[in-house]
Amino acid sequence: MACPEAMGGGGASIYEQSLVYEELGWGSSGLALSLVVSQIPFLALSAHASADLQDQYLRPYLEDRQAEFIGCYPVTEPAHGSDLFFIGNPVHGGRSEWSLARLNYETNAYLDERRNEWVINGQKAQWITNTSIATHAFVLAALQAGGSAGFLVPLSTAGVERGVALEKLGQREMNQAGISFKDVRIPYDHMLIGPGDYQRFISNAFGNAYILIGAVCVGIARAALEEAVAFCKARVQGGARLVEHQDVQRRLMDLFAEVELMRAYIRSLARYHSDAAKTRLMHYSAVARGHVSKQAFKVCSDALDLFGHVGFSKGVLIEKLYRDARMTRMMGGAGTVAQLRAAQEFFS
Ligand SMILES: Cc1cc2nc3c(=O)[nH]c(=O)nc-3n(C[C@H](O)[C@H](O)[C@H](O)COP(=O)(O)OP(=O)(O)OC[C@H]3O[C@@H](n4cnc5c(N)ncnc54)[C@H](O)[C@@H]3O)c2cc1C
Structure with missing residues (x-):
């Protein structure tokens, strides 16, 4: 998806990729993040290798339809x-x-x-x-x-x-x-x-990866919201469906607002970074990923509360989403430390 079209890739901008990764994250954040990582050796080949090396490794990767190449x-x-x-x-x-x-x-x-x-x-x-x-x-x-x-x-x-x-x-x-x-x-x-290229590579690689991790977090949070709405519509307790309680409606709308904000944040950042003429701003990506991964976990935790005891059972999707969201805080470096790295750029 991210390799240039001229080489046979999809040529998708980071904004277009972020839309896809939100959907993948909604379905399975583990699979989505596995794909984010899998492409890294091949993206490095597409940007930094000789034509001979690209023929040897990149072309077969781009033609692969059987997952024979995994990075x-x-x-x-x-x-x-x-x-x-x-x-x-x-x-x-x-x-x-x-x-x-x-x-x-x-x-x-x-x-x-x-x-x-x-x-x-x-x-x-x-x-x-x-x-x-x-x-x-x-x-x-x-x-x-x-x-x-x-x-x-x-x-x-x-x-x-x-x-x-x-x-x-x-x-x-x-x-x-x-x-x-x-x-x-x-x-x-x-x-x-x-x-000589190391610092620039790290800044770009993490700058892009954080946007995609952020998009996956939006997908996880959206899935948790959808699960909570469906559960609250179905669960009858004390003679009423949960969703009929005004306070439950308020809690669901809080989750809705949070997911909308997370999505708007990641999409505006991805749109900015899709413009090749603009300077890559690693600190924006690091801070966004830190914030959005924290919010994804909060949305999953608040959604889980609406399930009562049911949410703690194995096999109930909200329990899995809660565990999955927790993992996004550490991937690609601890969220807190990524923010310290962002501070370096911000204050220098
Ligand atoms: C799902 C997942 C996928 C991963 N995939 C990969 C991968 O593909 N490739 C790879 O190389 N690694 C991968 N990792 C490892 C990941 O990059 C590390 O977990 C991450 O960099 C944090 O390092 P650490 O676990 O050693 O924790 P540490 O760096 O030891 O941090 C432990 C705690 O100390 C705090 N801390 C550390 N340094 C400071 C500081 N300077 N100031 C203040 N507080 C600090 C942290 O915030 C954290 O709370 C993955 C991790 C996860 C969870």
Whole structure:
């Protein structure tokens, strides 16, 4: 959907993508977010690879109709989580120059000049989306020569090891597992992002991903509202349907207003970012995603209250939506820390 039309992709603007992701999020936020992540290696190829490399990987991906190409994006590590926002970034209130200089991925790469290959070593966290089912990764790592970079790694390469999928609180349709690299060798041109482009890449990648995560949150909240309305229309208690109580109507209209506001917020941001002439504003996306994910959880929680004891039962959709909404607060970095990163841009 997001790859340029000239290459055979859908050429959808971030605004058009956000409309699709709201619908997908309404149906299954886990599947929707799995798709957001799956495209990352291929989007990096579409923007940063040679024509030869695009022929090798991107064309077959764009022609794939059987999900034979699935991407993952290993960034976080056992000892690096939210701080990924600050890697290679010179401004971070509260941290000394000394600690900033030491901040980088433990996963590292060096160039074997004799064979013209990058050699990658290191371990990523247990929480890398799609990992146990993915075919290709876009791995962020430290260069032994200095700086950070992004590498395309076909996961059939020798030395790649993957864990089994985690059992988790919500979004269980989305696969999460660990991944490690032991002397993994890839050709020189598989480094798609070098240290010079790294900050710009991170800003754009998170700026766009946050809009899509926000759209998925709108979908979750809308589903919760619809479930609550349907339940309140059907449930008879004390001789009246719940929806006949004026206070229940007020609570439903509060949820309705919240969903409308979330949607308007994300759509206006997506519309702004769809205009290629405008500067990408990462802090707007980070703050929007932080706010909207918090509101999605609040809408699900308030909707769940309307179900009485029924809402706590397994197999009732509102219970799943509540768990799913909770997960969106942490994906792509803790919401609170993403806002600290946004503050850097806002106040600099
Ligand atoms: C559904 C889901 C999907 C994910 N998919 C991926 C993926 O595809 N690829 C990937 O690389 N990772 C993925 N992750 C991992 C995710 O990026 C991390 O969970 C996130 O970056 C937070 O890191 P952490 O879990 O180590 O928490 P930590 O960074 O250790 O944070 C723990 C707590 O400390 C607070 N905190 C941390 N730093 C600061 C600070 N500087 N100031 C104030 N408070 C702070 C945080 O707000 C949080 O409450 C995924 C996570 C989830 C939940």
